[in-house]
Amino acid sequence: MIEVTGLTKRYGEFTAVHDLSFTVRPGEVLGLVGPNGAGKTTTLRSIGGIIPPSAGSVRIAGHDIATDPVSAKRALAFFPDEPRLFEYLTIRQHLAFVARIYGVAHHETIAQPLLEELEIADKADELPGALSRGMKQKLAIACGLLHGPSVMFFDEPLTGLDPLGIRRMKDSILKRAQSGAAVVLSSHLLHLLEEVCSHVLILKRGEKIADGTITEVAARFSNGDPDVNLEEVFIRATGGSEN
Amino acid sequence: MLGALLYLRFTSLKNLLLSRVRRLRQPKYLVAAIVGAAYFYLMFFRRMARGHNPTAPQIMGPAAQMVPHDIAPLMLALGALALLVVIIFMWILPSQKPGLAFSEAETAFLFPAPVTRRALIHYKLLSSQLSVLLQSLFFSLIFNSRGLASNRAGHVLVGWWLILTLVNLHYMGSSLTLARLIERGVSVGRRRLVVLGSILIVLVTTIGWTWRSVHAPSAADLAGAEPLMRWLLSALDGGLLHWVLFPFKLILAPFFATDVREFLIALIPAFLLLAAHYFWVLHMEVSFEEASIAQAERRSARRASIRSGNYRIGRTASKARRPAFALASAGKPEIAFLWKNLLSTRSFFTVRNWFICAGIVILGSRIVSGFGKPQQAALSAIGIGVTLLNLYVLAFGPLIARLDLRADLANADVLKTYPLAGWRIVLGELLAPVTILTGIIWLGLLTSICAIQSTLPLPNWLAPDLRMSYALCFAALTPPLVALQLLVPNAAAIVFPAWFQATRTRGGGIDLTGQRLIFVFGQIFIILVALIPAALTAAILIFVTQWLIGLMLATIFATLVILLVIVGEVWCGLWWLGGRFERFDLSAEQRP
Numbered sequence: 101m102i103e104v105t106g107l108t109k110r111y112g113e114f115t116a117v118h119d120l121s122f123t124v125r126p127g128e129v130l131g132l133v134g135p136n137g138a139g140k141t142t143t144l145r146s147i148g149g150i151i152p153p154s155a156g157s158v159r160i161a162g163h164d165i166a167t168d169p170v171s172a173k174r175a176l177a178f179f180p181d182e183p184r185l186f187e188y189l190t191i192r193q194h195l196a197f198v199a200r201i202y203g204v205a206h207h208e209t210i211a212q213p214l215l216e217e218l219e220i221a222d223k224a225d226e227l228p229g230a231l232s233r234g235m236k237q238k239l240a241i242a243c244g245l246l247h248g249p250s251v252m253f254f255d256e257p258l259t260g261l262d263p264l265g266i267r268r269m270k271d272s273i274l275k276r277a278q279s280g281a282a283v284v285l286s287s288h289l290l291h292l293l294e295e296v297c298s299h300v301l302i303l304k305r306g307e308k309i310a311d312g313t314i315t316e317v318a319a320r321f322s323n324g325d326p327d328v329n330l331e332e333v334f335i336r337a338t339g340g341s342e343n
Numbered sequence: 344m345l346g347a348l349l350y351l352r353f354t355s356l357k358n359l360l361l362s363r364v365r366r367l368r369q370p371k372y373l374v375a376a377i378v379g380a381a382y383f384y385l386m387f388f389r390r391m392a393r394g395h396n397p398t399a400p401q402i403m404g405p406a407a408q409m410v411p412h413d414i415a416p417l418m419l420a421l422g423a424l425a426l427l428v429v430i431i432f433m434w435i436l437p438s439q440k441p442g443l444a445f446s447e448a449e450t451a452f453l454f455p456a457p458v459t460r461r462a463l464i465h466y467k468l469l470s471s472q473l474s475v476l477l478q479s480l481f482f483s484l485i486f487n488s489r490g491l492a493s494n495r496a497g498h499v500l501v502g503w504w505l506i507l508t509l510v511n512l513h514y515m516g517s518s519l520t521l522a523r524l525i526e527r528g529v530s531v532g533r534r535r536l537v538v539l540g541s542i543l544i545v546l547v548t549t550i551g552w553t554w555r556s557v558h559a560p561s562a563a564d565l566a567g568a569e570p571l572m573r574w575l576l577s578a579l580d581g582g583l584l585h586w587v588l589f590p591f592k593l594i595l596a597p598f599f600a601t602d603v604r605e606f607l608i609a610l611i612p613a614f615l616l617l618a619a620h621y622f623w624v625l626h627m628e629v630s631f632e633e634a635s636i637a638q639a640e641r642r643s644a645r646r647a648s649i650r651s652g653n654y655r656i657g658r659t660a661s662k663a664r665r666p667a668f669a670l671a672s673a674g675k676p677e678i679a680f681l682w683k684n685l686l687s688t689r690s691f692f693t694v695r696n697w698f699i700c701a702g703i704v705i706l707g708s709r710i711v712s713g714f715g716k717p718q719q720a721a722l723s724a725i726g727i728g729v730t731l732l733n734l735y736v737l738a739f740g741p742l743i744a745r746l747d748l749r750a751d752l753a754n755a756d757v758l759k760t761y762p763l764a765g766w767r768i769v770l771g772e773l774l775a776p777v778t779i780l781t782g783i784i785w786l787g788l789l790t791s792i793c794a795i796q797s798t799l800p801l802p803n804w805l806a807p808d809l810r811m812s813y814a815l816c817f818a819a820l821t822p823p824l825v826a827l828q829l830l831v832p833n834a835a836a837i838v839f840p841a842w843f844q845a846t847r848t849r850g851g852g853i854d855l856t857g858q859r860l861i862f863v864f865g866q867i868f869i870i871l872v873a874l875i876p877a878a879l880t881a882a883i884l885i886f887v888t889q890w891l892i893g894l895m896l897a898t899i900f901a902t903l904v905i906l907l908v909i910v911g912e913v914w915c916g917l918w919w920l921g922g923r924f925e926r927f928d929l930s931a932e933q934r935p
Contacts, residue, residue: 145756148760149759149760150756150759150760151928152925152926152928169762169764169925170762170763170764171762172762173760173761173762173763174762176760177760178756178760180756180757184753184754184756184757185754186683186687186754187687188664188683188686188687189683189686190663193663193666193683193686196670196672197670197679197682197683199672200670200671200672200673200674200676200678200679200682201676201679201761201762201763202761202762203672203673203676204672205672205673206672207672225663226663227662227663
């Protein structure tokens, strides 16, 4: 469960995110969409506990991320658009390190099936330098999923993946949501959101323009047109420009 | 076409300068700029002003006579020799960089554009002139600041410009020539053989010629500075060496000219030499594009790496290493950071290697001390040297060993998602450098204990048993002392991340110099402030208690108290820094 209330993030005089509120329940996948500079990544980083919000509150699995960050972070996994890996650790060593940080007992029994699911088991003793961009992404995902998070944040999860990787990533997100995880993902790929997300939140210049189920948001901007797709909804909602 | 390229260069420069000036609106950059400006004023401009003021005390005589006439020929010959050495190294140890280096944006925009090769070379030559001019000014300020304030200012500036332009052009020419050899299928080994062989032939012939024509220095030559200089000049200016150094003397001659007329005449051959280099570079038919693109990509990746906080420049892991110990899934999470960071160190930092070294030290010192008094004295000298080295490691090791938060700033986003309190992350990150530096210092201590022999009469307070107790007390204090030292640069990286990143990058600017100075003096000041309470307490305790319980017990007692004080300080530091790390927002610092 993710509960965001009045989230605001300011950089000096510039407001990146303004008074944003939304809730994501277990099993729901919320898609964050918006033009470039709308505040999607800032929102994700704020609710993921990476950067401190200027105002507002974020509760992850019932824990306030500002007052009880350790408990909140124990329940979440954050997947940045660019996989951040330790260049001196092999895949297997990454998982051992993460297991110790999260206190995952007997992590090998969880790690091996995870590596096989992500198809990087045969590279387990390789350093990140020897991996392709897609494989690095998979390793970052394996590290994030090792402790069985109930809340997941994905920032542009399909960047750098090949078509097969994209398919597997979509399946993986849906599988986690179906097993009860609350997921927020940001992406410019609207067809991905249509396929994966149960809900959508449109941001523009740091402010919420619309949110709800895809059907609800589409209905709001369809002007009576029954065949309107998310791309058309996005263009109508944002006025067709970043500003 | 060249106009457009120069527009690109000057607009980029203008925008860079404007952004630097705008940055001064932030107090932290303004303060750094003021500190940097004060440094430059005190170090260089004040000397210039003194040189300009006829009433001010002169250290080296009147400003107009910066290069005394009697030593000018020798300096000219020595300068030419230095230039020759620089040029020889360009051929023997060629740089991996291409002769004509373009940025990634330049390769993307200019290489596919309808720009002639000649225009690209001209653009690069003119672009390089900007840095050459700045370097000329910088070198003049450092080495000839008083000359700049005299009527020789033109000689000095133009002199440095000629030297640096020649070096720059020769570097381009040599790189392109070597690239051409490779292009023509000459292997690296053969190329080295040809280059080294040619240089060796010239050197051997020159040295042989000089050896025959110049007599060895007699007692009269070594009687004073003046005859020695005369002999040196005759050696450097005689025989074949005179002709080998001749072209370099042509470039240096304007710098050493005594009046305007001599200066103007000296300019003619110097410019002819530069013109020859220019035609050499311009007409070198070799492809530079591919090497430039590869270099631009490497440079761009390095910059991106630095911007994202990764300071392990030039070090990329290529082979997986065995961990120093097996990491269990359960246990203190801080140990996971120690385990991870030890994996990023050199492979010889292992417990096994430490014990092997300790064994060699103990056994070696035993064997050597059995030989006799001279050997024991030599061993003692080694022991004293190692003790001094140990103090150096304690003082500067924490600045060099960066296997902590400083190296992991690139992964700050990942670290912040971990379910750990900030202080635990900071503590975990400090463990690896503390362990490694402690290991090194302990090994040094062991060496000192084993090597320093009591061959000399020493005061009572340096008796062997007391020396041992001092060493053990120092050993006990080492880990918290190292941790305390490490806290300062790590705090700097978290509290001033933009400054910290800027100081890790190459480049200049008054504000950057100021930032570096503030960091260095800040580190020294904070460590002194942190150590003063502990040192005072220890001094008072030893002074008071040694009369009651003896010096050894007093030292041990004082050490325990110091230990408590420093551990307390480290703990407070960790707590505070952990809190700062939890609130750390690199994105806010990186916004313009």
